[in-house]
Structure formats: structure tokens, C-alpha cells
Amino acid sequence: MIRSFNPPVRTLMGPGPADVHPRVLAALARPTIGHLDPAFVTMMDELKDLLRLAFRTENALTMPVSAPGSAGMEICFVNLVEPGDEVVVCINGVFGARMKENIERTGGIPIVVQGQWGRAVDPNQVEETLKAHPNARLLAFVQAETSTGASSDAQTLAEIAHRHDCLTIVDAVTALGGSPLEVDAWGLDAVYSGSQKCLSCTPGLAPVTFGERALEKVRQRKTKVQSWFLDLNLVMGYWSGEQKRTYHHTAPVNALYALHESLVMLAEEGVEQAWERHAHHHRALRAGLEALGLELIVPVDERLPQLNSVAVPGGIDEALVRSRLLQHYNLELGAGLGDLAGKIWRIGLMGYSSRPTNILLCVGALANELS
Ligand code: PLP
16 A cells, blocks of 8 residues: 655755755645635735845736746746747756757747856857847846856846847846845846745745836737746736736645745845855855865856855766765765766755755765765
């Protein structure tokens, strides 16, 4: 007979999901109510305010999509790209490549700025590409490339985009709550994230925010958005505060309690304090890794604090080390992807995982396994 599933208790220090805070897990277990219940609707309004705080924006259209980060990516592309549109997309890892795939599937024409894995997007390359393609009206890039640990300068890239009359689509799945992100001050137009990284929440929700310029572009569409579920015009009917909420889909009620709780915790800590905590713990982890003779592959000023890519020393079977860490310490580290498969470990310090005991466990366990 198949019995109830009781997962092992792990310490999650990979690329996400990160450790979920006990307060968030407790919120998930609260009684399910109807998704049009007045109490739930009040919670949704608070959730939108809390997301605005996290994204640092006043954007009215700020909400969680009821699906994982990839759906956050998709809602941006299916609404902002029409068949035949040229879109400049920066690829310096797995998720830039996924953006390109989205552009192709919406009938857009991707113009690729090919970057190096493990490096930030090069603003000069972006400027040259936008000059060479004056018809492009969108620039898409990943602020925090989880596949490599490289952080790109979203503010500078947005400035360049606007100089060339382009809007920006920004992947902030790993950035939100973990490193500086200023949607309004940097003029970012459409930004998406995920619940499972630096927000200490469970996977499965995609916070998004759209500025007025992006919404105007959606209103000006000549063609219908090909996805029913992700059509912003329809989703807004449910999430918008101005009009009476209409049924669109059954909201993942308990998952939204969890996101609400994680954002309440972020507000209690302070957004800037959360960025500083991630930076501080990154420095502590780095010191521990360097003491073991391990090296981070991303240049110092392009490193993400929340995702640390470590070069696997020669002669070490990286998969064996990870499986021993899981078996003996219940500790999960991430493997390299794509070009970096087999060459790096990815050590996440995201959200509730970004705390001193995790760093001690990780450095101690690696010291033991590598000695
Ligand atoms: N973008 C980035 C930078 C990510 O790290 C991830 C997930 O790891 C995604 C997009 C996709 O998010 P999800 O796996 O929740 O669909």
C-alpha cells in the first residue's frame, strides 16, 4: 500500500528552491477559503502592496501569477511580443536562452547578444546591437543568472534600452529580495520573479510587475494574445482592485497565504536589510570556501551574493561529492548546467537559506568530503 509521503528534512543550498521558513510552512496549513471570499480578497490586496514593496515600485499591475517563474517569463513575452517583432535578447546562461525560445514561440524575431557564461551582460555589446537594429522595441535580459551566478547591471541596461526607444523585460527570479532591484528608480518595464528563491517561500508562484509603458504596448496590440491563461487583459479582471473581481481561474489559495507570509517577513526585516544579509553571508561563505582552496568562477564585481558558482577542483567527481553531501549531511548543492555541467557546484544562499548555520554546515561538510 502506498503511504503518506514524508520528505527527508534537507538543507537547501542549491539554485532553488531554497529553505522555506517555518512561518511560511505554517501559513500553508491555514484553512482554505473561497478565492472570492471577502477575507481572501483583502489578503490579495495586501499581497499586491507587499509585492510593490519588494519590487520597489508603484506599478498598479503588480501581482503573483499562479504558476512558476517560467510562467512569469512567459506572461511578459506573450503579452509584449507580436509576430514579426524584433526583440534583442541577452544570453549569458540558461535563462537568457529560455527567453529566446519564448520570443520564437510568440512569432517574434530574436536578435541575440551572445555573452559569456559566468560573466555579466556587456552593456557596450547591447548598445551596438540596438544601434544595428533600430526596429527593435524590446530588450530582454536576466538580472541574476542562476545558471552561472553572474549579476548584470539592470539599471545601465535599462538606460541604454530607453535611449533606443525600447522597453525592458527583466528576469528577476533570483534577484528579488536577494540583491538590489529598483523597478521604478531604474525604469524597468516588465519584471518577473519566482517565489522559491530569496523570498523563502514554496515554489509555484511568479510575482510580476508591469509599468505603464508596458501596459500601453499591450493595449496597442494588433493581434490577440495567443495564451488564454496568460492574457493580461483577462488576468487583470481578477487581480485588479478597481473593478469587481471576476472569476478567471481558481487561485492557489494556500500558496498565496504562503507568499503573503514570506512578504510580511521581508517587510519586517526591511528590503535593504535583506539585501545586506545576503551580501554579508556571501562574504562569509566566500571566506570559508577560499580557506578550503576553492575558487568562485565569476569575477568579483559581477558576483551574485545569493548564488555562488565554485570551480570543482581537478580530479574530483563533482556528482559523487554532491550525492555524499545529500546522503551524509542532508545538504543539497546544485550542479553546473549547460556549458558549466561537471565543472562547477552552485551554492545558493537564498532567502531563509542565507543564514550562518547553513554556511557552517556547507563549509564543514565540504572540508570533510574534500580532505
Ligand atoms: N529564470 C531564472 C533566472 C531562474 O533561476 C529560474 C528558475 O530557476 C527561472 C527563470 C524559472 O523559474 P521556475 O523554475 O520557477 O519556472
